[in-house]
Amino acid sequence: MGLTKKVLKRPVTTVLVVLCLIVFGLSSIFSSQLELIPEMEMPMLIVSAVYPGASPDDVDQLVISKIEDEIGTLSGVDSVTSMSSENFGMVLVQYDYDQDIDKAYDDLKKKLDGIKSDLPDDVDTPTIIEMDINSTPSITLAVNNDSVDNLYNYVNDDIVPEIEKLTSVASVDVSGGQEAYIKAELIPEKLSQYHVNMNTIVAALKSADFSMPIGSTSVGNKDLSVTSGTSFDTMELLKKIPITLGNGNIIYMEDVANIYNTVEAKDSIGRYDGKDTMTIGVKKNQDSDHITVSRAVQETMETLKAQDPSLEYVVVNDYSDQISNSLNSVFQTMIMAVIIAMFIIWLFFGDIKASLIVGTSIPVSILAALILMKTMGFTLNVITLSSLVLGVGMMVDNSIVVLESCFRFTDKGGGFIETRKAAIDGTAAVLESIIGGTATTCVVFIPLALISGMSGQMFKPLGFTIVFCMIASLISAMTLVPLCYVYYRPKEKENTPASGIMRALQNGYRSLMEKLLKKKAMVMGTAVVLVIFSLFLATKLKTELMPADDQGTIAVTIETQPGLKIEEVDKILQRAEDYVTQDPDLDSYMLSYGSSGLSMNMGGSGATLTAYLKDDRSRKTDQVLKEWKRDMQKWSDCSVSLESQSSLGSGMSMGNAEDLEYVLVSTQYDDLKKVSDEIVSELQKRPEATNIHSSLENSAPLVKINVDPVKAAAEGLSPTAVASQVYMMVSGTTATTLNVDGNDIDVKVEYADDEYDTIDKLQGIVLPTATGGSVALMDIADIGFKDSPQSITKSDKQYQVTITGTLTEGADSTTKDKIQKEVIDKYLSGTISMQESTSTKMMNEEFASLGQAIATAVFLVFIVMAAQFESPKFSIMVMTTIPFALIGSFLFLWLVDCPISMTSLLGFLMLVGTVVNNGILYVDTANQYRATMDFKEAVIEAGATRMRPMFMTTLTTIVAMIPMAAAYGNAGKTMQGLALVDVGGLIVSTAMALLVLPVFYVIMSGKNQDKKEIIDVD
Structure with a gap:
């Protein structure tokens, strides 16, 4: 009550304070970063390792298992999940939320450094990256240029560097295209004629392009550094690189190899609306916002297009548009809430002045909250702005209670003095109630500020924002409302629209x-x-982690049979393109297949079609998704899964409540594979489930070379050396680079594409021995076919299989439990157990x-x-x-x-x-x-x-x-x-x-x- 009296005695000071709130509040709005959701940190480190030429089983046993053993000795680890595929392995280390991730990074790096010598020689040094769930591309572009010889090199050499110059950009990811390189295609007959092998050619190329510091020398009054080296920058110089034979004679590179420009074999597909393109994804740095990055990138592209009119680009996805649209809808909701709140007050009091009194307190309280939000470092996002919308309704509570109390204490015929006394007495009468109500509203958010995990990070800003609003509204009700009441002197009408x-x-x-x-x-x-x-x-009621907002985006994942030729894969993908383009609500789509996509595909046989629906679509995204899922999941030559993409980011929206998902683990891979096949077979017979698949169902056929260590040792070779040599002969190797017009182009030494394309040809490979002789591969190794899993997933060192499916229409919420009891549970045993997904x-x-x-x-x-x-x-x-x-x-x-x-x-x-x-x-x-x-x-x-x-x-x-x-x-x-x-x-x-x-x-x-x-x- 003392505060109310002081405010009424010093009205000018109070108005000046309100004016300061308006100025600083508006400044906070314009200087705050705009995001879709609050930034969150996932305490997860990802270890990746590349093992060229290795099968998923080899990657798992020779690399990933050793990394897992070392991780098992670390503290603060919550769970470890690993995935092994051909040539590549990855370990996801989930830590407790209270773990210092920087210290965890250092500890993990020390462990990995300690096992380098235990890994195969061909394994690249494992890398560690921190999981960043906020790294959604600010803008994704589809780029094409019909006037250039090689789109891949054009994008990477001319476009990407310009975008990377932007100070707001953190990284640029490129997908699609075929990289140009110079191929030194070996001629087997010539190699035999001159008694040289692939290693000799590679060594000659490497030695012809080097630079070495010699020292320094004095020239006049200056000391100059001295270097020695040689280099070549034309195809003709490359062809004339000398090769010294064992007898002392010299031949040239062109004598044993055909040297020409070519592109990498097509192993990926990238299309935008049916046209071959390359995709560029641009991510912001930590201090920038998506809107700034998006504008800067588009300005850069327009500048490049002005320089080269043949450049074509389309904005496939602009994350800043999603942010702007979402925030605008929240702003509109807030304005609607303020207007309707004032209208309701008018209905009850019948005086526009009363509505203005309460209406004045709302923006003042919001601006005060915005100042505190800026001080706390909160961004303006859907969560914090929604909390302001929620706060609008709660903010007026205190003002209404005070205003209504002031009316009750007002003498109907009183003047200024009586109105002032009514304002003081009316506020005092309900002061304890509004303080108690505000305290109970605010106190519930104290536990929210103390919890960890995703919910704590996401909703802590919401809790603080509402607390700021409520405290501001309480002070406003105790000061601004009585002051306005005295000077506006509203009159409560007996016959109001709501009084009767x-x-x-x-x-x-x-x-x-x-x-x-x-x-x-x-x-x-x-x-x-x-x-x-x-x-x-x-x-x-159903349950889900977070509801997916309707952004009009559907991700269609298509898994084909492993080992299928890319031409056959393309036919399946074209069928998917034909299907989605027939939908009248489709605006555009982007197709990506292969290892060069923006997202990592562990299996290698999966494609992603991202469909963008029209803004004025006639159906909701969920309705389109349901229709597509019904039709596309009937395709027998591939596995199709669909989900609505949410702007909340990966991992936040946990799929459809209708989906079946059972996760089984075991220390015995063969037992797990057998059981999963039996479960899939049984579930496929049940009418309430469809589209049943297992993560282990697609075995990829591969050729297995088993090196006999005794026979190899007799030739002075180790199994690892044999594998490395065979890999180089079959896949080729990059010997050096050629600098042309300031751009580096790889020079690769390879055999012709059909040189080793059959088992018989592989068996006929001749390897150089340590003594200078040679030995046929078939003499020291057995070669045969073997079925290998497309990928191997383990959870805390146990092999894992995920069985998924979709419930048919008419199935209720008890169907999942029924299927688990009647099918899944009977396969559980001592070696196989069920795990939460x-x-x-x-x-x-x-x-x-x-x-x-x-x-x-x-x-x-x-x-x-x-x-x-x-x-x-x-x-x-x-x-x-x-x-x-x-x-x-x-x-x-x-x-x-x-x-x-x-x-x-x-x-x-x-x-x-x-x-x-x-x-x-x-x-x-x-x-x-x-x-x-x-x-x-x-x-x-x-x-x-x-x-x-x-x-x-x-x-x-x-x-x-x-x-x-x-x-x-x-x-x-x-x-x-x-x-x-x-x-x-x-x-x-x-x-x-x-x-x-x-x-x-x-x-x-x-x-x-x-x-x-x-x-x-x-």
């Missing part, structure tokens, strides 16, 4: 409560039954964290109210509004078929702090009325008196959330669950606070009904 309805409701309420207080057992019993029914509804494990962990936060919030709210009322009894009364709120929350989720997710659980957390406000108002008023009224009259009149402010605050909060509850805008689905929980909970809890809480108040008062509960408000 309110009088009727209040009169009806008094009559109804007279009856309900006589049937206390029935009222409480009905309330308990409704709570139990709501818990039953909760069991019928990564998505399920993550969801359970995050749900548990939020569940603990909710429980802690309930406890803290109880503590705050007990301190406020100085009575645990009254605190328990108010706490009954929390279970009542569950009735509406679960009912609304069930009616909209909205799954329980992290955002809906956050809604329950917020609900704990908001629904008690009506209870606080009621109990506080009832206690005051008992000082001057009969007990029963006080109980009823407290509800009748507080009905209008309850309705006003509840309506403004609900209306502010309605656009979110309706999933309005591109990012609407993200926060829909939260809004539904709060809207449903507030509606029912308000009704229960008016109808059930008085009954419970009477029951809890017991024999003390005649005791006067006097509250000192001075």
Whole structure:
């Protein structure tokens, strides 16, 4: 109350403070980074190793297993997942969230350095990178230029360097194209004629291109460095490189090899809307935002296009557009919420000045919150802006309560002095209530600030933002509202648009409560039954980690048979292109196949078709996805999986609740493979499941060369040396580079493409021995066919298989459990066990964290109210509004078929702090009325008196959330669950606070009904 008096005495100072808030608040808006979601850190390190020419089994046994053993000795490791494919292996090390990732990086590097000598000689040094889930490309371009000889070299030499010059760019990823190189194609007959081998040719090329420091010499008064070396920069010089024979004679490179320009064999496919293109993905650095990067890249491309009109480029995906569209929809929602809140106030008070008073407090509170957000380093994103939208409804609560109280203390014929006194007395009368309500709203977010994991990182900014809003609104209600009330001097009209309805409701309420207080057992019993029914509804709800917002993007993953020629793969991909282009809602698509894509494909036989739907599409993305999935998953010559891509990033949206996913692990690979095949066969016979696949079902045929170590040693060779030599002869090797016009071009020594393209030709390979002789490969090794897994996945050193499928229409939520009991469980044994999938494990962990936060919030709210009322009894009364709120929350989720997710659980957390406000108002008023009224009259009149402010605050909060509850805008689905929980909970809890809480108040008062509960408000 002292603060209110000081503000009324110093109005100019108060206005100047508000002016400062406006200036600094607007400055915070323009200087804040714009993102889609808050930046999050995943405590994960990725170890990758390249083993040229190795099968998945060799990569696993000779490289990955050794790395896993070393990782097992590290502390703070939560889980280890490895994937081994042809030529390549990767280990994902998931750490605890409280682990220092920099220290973990150093410890892991030391372990890997210690096993370098234990790895095969051909294995490149394993690399470590930190997982970055925020590294979504800011902009993706499809590029073409018909005037250049080689698009790959043009993009990498002329376009990429220009983009990399931008200070806001962190990295540029290129996909597609065939790299140009100079091929030195060996002529076997000439090699035999001159008694030289491939090693001799490679050595000659390397020695012809070198630079070596010699020292320094003095020339006049200067010391000059001296270097020696030779180089070549034309094809003709390359052909004339000398090769010294064993007899001393000299021949030239062109005598034993055909040297010419060519391109790499086609092993990838990249198309945009059916046209061959290359794709460029540009990622921002940490200090920049996506919008800045997108604009800079497009300006650079326009400059390049002006220099070369034949350059064609299309913006395939602009992440900044998603951000702008999503943030704009949230801004629109916020403006709608403010306008509707002011309209509701006008309905009840009938005075535009009253609406302006409350309307003035909203932007001031928002700007104050924005200043604090900027100070905390928060970005403007869907989460933080949505919290401002939520805050709009809650911010007006304090202002409405104060304004309504000021009206009650106003003498209808009073002047300035009486209005000033009414402002002071009215604010003082409800000061304890609004402080308690604000405290309970804010205190629920304390546990949110303490939890770790994904939910803590994502929702901590939301919690802080709402706390900032509530504190700002409390101060505004204590200062700005009384000040505006004194100077605006609004008049509450008796005949307002809502006054007649309110009088009727209040009169009806008094009559109804007279009856309900006589049937206390029935009222409480009905309330308990409704709570139990709501818990039953909760069991019928689906669950998901995070809802996917509708960005109009569908990712189609197509897995073909391993080893299939690229021409055959292309036919399958063209069928997929033909299918999606027939959809009228398709705007464009991008196709990527092969190892050069922007995303890493461990299996090597998978293609990704990313479809972008029209903004004005006639169907929702989920509807298109369902139709495509129904048709494409019928294709028998490939495996097709589809998912709606969310802007939340990889790993956040955990797929469709209809999908089947069972993860089995075992230490015995053969047993696991056999069981998975049997399970797939059995599931394919069940009518409630379709599109059944196993991650081990596609075995890739390969040629296995088993070197006899004894026979190899007799020739002075080791098995590793044999493998390296065979790899070089079959795959070729890069000997040097040729610098042409400032660009480096690889020079590769290879045999003709058909030199070793059959088993017989492989067996006929002749290897040089350590003594200068030669030996046929077939004399020291056995060569045959073997089925090899396309890739090998392990979880914590156990082999892992994932069996997936799709439930058919008509299957309910119990089908998954039924299939598991009838099919999966009977195959589990001592060597084979079932494991939670990564998505399920993550969801359970995050749900548990939020569940603990909710429980802690309930406890803290109880503590705050007990301190406020100085009575645990009254605190328990108010706490009954929390279970009542569950009735509406679960009912609304069930009616909209909205799954329980992290955002809906956050809604329950917020609900704990908001629904008690009506209870606080009621109990506080009832206690005051008992000082001057009969007990029963006080109980009823407290509800009748507080009905209008309850309705006003509840309506403004609900209306502010309605656009979110309706999933309005591109990012609407993200926060829909939260809004539904709060809207449903507030509606029912308000009704229960008016109808059930008085009954419970009477029951809890017991024999003390005649005791006067006097509250000192001075």
